[in-house]
Amino acid sequence: MALPEDQRAIEAVLLCAVEPVPPQLLAELLELPVERVTEACEALARGYESDGRGFTLSFVAGGYRYQTHPEMAPFVERFAMEGVSSRLSSAALETLAIVAYKQPVSRAQIAALRGVNVDGVVRLLHQRGYITPVGQAPGPGQPVLYGTTAAFLEKLGLGSLADLPPVEDLLPGGEIMEQLEERLRPSPDA
Amino acid sequence: MALPEDQRAIEAVLLCAVEPVPPQLLAELLELPVERVTEACEALARGYESDGRGFTLSFVAGGYRYQTHPEMAPFVERFAMEGVSSRLSSAALETLAIVAYKQPVSRAQIAALRGVNVDGVVRLLHQRGYITPVGQAPGPGQPVLYGTTAAFLEKLGLGSLADLPPVEDLLPGGEIMEQLEERLRPSPDA
Amino acid sequence: MAAHVETAVYEGPFDVLLQLISEHKVDIYDVPLAAVIDAFLAELEQRRPIDLEVCSEFLVIAAILVELKSRKLLPGPDEVDDDEELSGFDERDRLLARLYELQAYAAAADTFSLLVERAQRCLPRIAGMEEPFRDMAPDILAGVTAEKLAAAYLLAATPKPVPSLDLFHVTVEAVTVSEAVEELQERLPGEQTVTFRDLTSHCTTRMQVIVRFLALLELCKRGWVTLDQGETFGDLVVTWIAGDLDRSPAVVGSAEEYEG
Numbered sequence: 001m002a003l004p005e006d007q008r009a010i011e012a013v014l015l016c017a018v019e020p021v022p023p024q025l026l027a028e029l030l031e032l033p034v035e036r037v038t039e040a041c042e043a044l045a046r047g048y049e050s051d052g053r054g055f056t057l058s059f060v061a062g063g064y065r066y067q068t069h070p071e072m073a074p075f076v077e078r079f080a081m082e083g084v085s086s087r088l089s090s091a092a093l094e095t096l097a098i099v100a101y102k103q104p105v106s107r108a109q110i111a112a113l114r115g116v117n118v119d120g121v122v123r124l125l126h127q128r129g130y131i132t133p134v135g136q137a138p139g140p141g142q143p144v145l146y147g148t149t150a151a152f153l154e155k156l157g158l159g160s161l162a163d164l165p166p167v168e169d170l171l172p173g174g175e176i177m178e179q180l181e182e183r184l185r186p187s188p189d190a
Numbered sequence: 191m192a193l194p195e196d197q198r199a200i201e202a203v204l205l206c207a208v209e210p211v212p213p214q215l216l217a218e219l220l221e222l223p224v225e226r227v228t229e230a231c232e233a234l235a236r237g238y239e240s241d242g243r244g245f246t247l248s249f250v251a252g253g254y255r256y257q258t259h260p261e262m263a264p265f266v267e268r269f270a271m272e273g274v275s276s277r278l279s280s281a282a283l284e285t286l287a288i289v290a291y292k293q294p295v296s297r298a299q300i301a302a303l304r305g306v307n308v309d310g311v312v313r314l315l316h317q318r319g320y321i322t323p324v325g326q327a328p329g330p331g332q333p334v335l336y337g338t339t340a341a342f343l344e345k346l347g348l349g350s351l352a353d354l355p356p357v358e359d360l361l362p363g364g365e366i367m368e369q370l371e372e373r374l375r376p377s378p379d380a
Numbered sequence: 381m382a383a384h385v386e387t388a389v390y391e392g393p394f395d396v397l398l399q400l401i402s403e404h405k406v407d408i409y410d411v412p413l414a415a416v417i418d419a420f421l422a423e424l425e426q427r428r429p430i431d432l433e434v435c436s437e438f439l440v441i442a443a444i445l446v447e448l449k450s451r452k453l454l455p456g457p458d459e460v461d462d463d464e465e466l467s468g469f470d471e472r473d474r475l476l477a478r479l480y481e482l483q484a485y486a487a488a489a490d491t492f493s494l495l496v497e498r499a500q501r502c503l504p505r506i507a508g509m510e511e512p513f514r515d516m517a518p519d520i521l522a523g524v525t526a527e528k529l530a531a532a533y534l535l536a537a538t539p540k541p542v543p544s545l546d547l548f549h550v551t552v553e554a555v556t557v558s559e560a561v562e563e564l565q566e567r568l569p570g571e572q573t574v575t576f577r578d579l580t581s582h583c584t585t586r587m588q589v590i591v592r593f594l595a596l597l598e599l600c601k602r603g604w605v606t607l608d609q610g611e612t613f614g615d616l617v618v619t620w621i622a623g624d625l626d627r628s629p630a631v632v633g634s635a636e637e638y639e640g
Contacts, residue, residue, distance in 0.1 A: 054198035076203055
């Protein structure tokens with residue numbers, strides 16, 4: 001069973017790309033509607049998965065790209081480039097989570113939520129390129145507002161912000177919340 | 191029909207490698223005899239051919255590598271001519287500028303300044319012959335250090351690196367830059 | 381998050397509270413704060429170096445608890461003010477809402493950590509084009525001059541500029557303090573006493589007002605005027621006390637320049 005021509009062409013283009021290729025660009029190159037291209041990519045990705053290939057076709061940071069299958073990590077470790085795998089502290093991750101879900105958001109808003117000064121963490125995340133100023137709030141001081149970047153999506157292996165886990169799934173379970181509310185309620189004699 | 195484990199591993203290694211991978215290296219990574227590895231590669235290559243994939247597995251310059259299928263050349267050509275996104279070209283120019291002014295410089299140092307992963311861009315500039323490895327830094331991992339080439343000078347019409355427009359006067363002082371780089375260096379718990 | 385609670389490690393304010401609640405099984409106002417602080421200090425002793433961030437987060441939550449507790453312990457005013465009672469509720473609600481939200485972000489951070497870990501196991505293809513195609517690509521250096529390269533370097537090496545709001549409606553004006561000093565020297569001797577409000581009544585921008593204020597301070601420093609403000613936020617009264625001055629441009633020019 002020979003592969004359809006559009007899928008072959010996508011394979012060839014993605015093989016020589018050095019960054020995720022947006023579906024729009026693929027559509028232009030193949031002179032096909034974007035939906036057709038997206039379908040073809042999904043079909044290829046499913047095929048690689050069911051064939052059990054050592055690579056996957058993934059949608060990352062707004063485009064399609066080939067990457068190695070996570071299960072093959074032990075074999076490709078030595079090809080991993082140096083200098084990109086520095087870990088983020090839990091404080092940095094929590095701040096990144098706040099920016100991701102509340103963007104655009106100011107440093108003061110993050111600090112108010114976390115209850116601590118976040119200047120250092122915000123600077124670190126900005127230097128790493130995971131967040132970037134996206135505007136300024138109106139009002140006194142016109143504080144800088146931050147949002148997440150394509151590098152952030154790439155770091156998390158996400159296609160777009162829509163792939164972030166929904167907030168509802170992250171909120172504490174009802175039990176914990178009930179307990180909390182119970183304990184924080186003023187006692188009858190207060 | 192799931193792919194045998196050795197073939198999966200070979201797919202992963204060849205996908206992320208940037209140069210042809212000698213069978214000996216593959217054998218070493220997979221802890222298999224060279225003959226087994228060669229057979230597995232041949233089997234994969236035959237499979238891609240019979241599936242009519244857009245890429246082939248070829249033996250080139252002493253090693254195996256993925257390359258695009260000759261029949262897909264029109265799409266690849268088009269991608270080569272139109273596919274350089276403005277994001278990529280500005281990333282390439284910034285990266286080249288950093289190498290020009292800060293050489294010898296490692297990928298990690300460039301990544302720290304640019305705030306994003308620069309592996310693909312560095313590879314691209316190397317392929318175009320504008321930068322080249324000029325040595326290795328001492329210390330852990332001994333990262334490769336890059337510098338610009340004669341082709342780079344020629345392209346910009348410069349006699350030597352001394353002819354680059356001076357930029358120091360516009361930048362923060364050396365001390366500040368050092369501090370900045372210090373902070374940017376990946377730390378285990380940052 | 382749940383794992384942290386189980387390991388009895390204070391990781392942040394939410395954990396502390398959660399632990400208090402789950403361990404003590406009592407009304408939060410009955411939790412002995414001294415015991416909590418002892419437990420936290422013992423925890424800190426065990427993990428060195430001390431994590432300042434964990435410390436400060438703990439202090440914040442401890443402060444909120446102390447405040448809530450003191451509110452209950454201290455006798456209030458005789459007649460209970462409805463507003464105050466309400467603000468007490470607000471405080472608790474705010475704390476609750478904040479903890480609720482913070483818990484969600486802590487959970488998100490855990491998810492992020494897993495995603496990053498997974499993403500790191502997948503290496504992207506970056507080999508690029510093969511030889512014949514490589515040379516077809518438009519030269520990335522086409523049209524690039526040494527000056528453009530220098531500009532690109534500056535862009536890359538300096539902190540990224542902050543995108544600003546469209547400022548087309550703001551006219552750039554240069555108001556200098558020395559000009560304002562001159563203007564006031566001209567006007568004040570004739571009026572003797574005048575309010576700052578009057579002095580700035582013709583100003584159309586905040587910067588003009590600020591510059592006049594700085595000019596007044598300059599005159600005050602030179603001992604030429606006195607400034608008097610009867611009440612907080614009251615009118616600032618300016619009195620000229622230098623008589624007729626022999627004006628010298630050198631003195632005028634010594635005031636700093638401000639641009640607005």
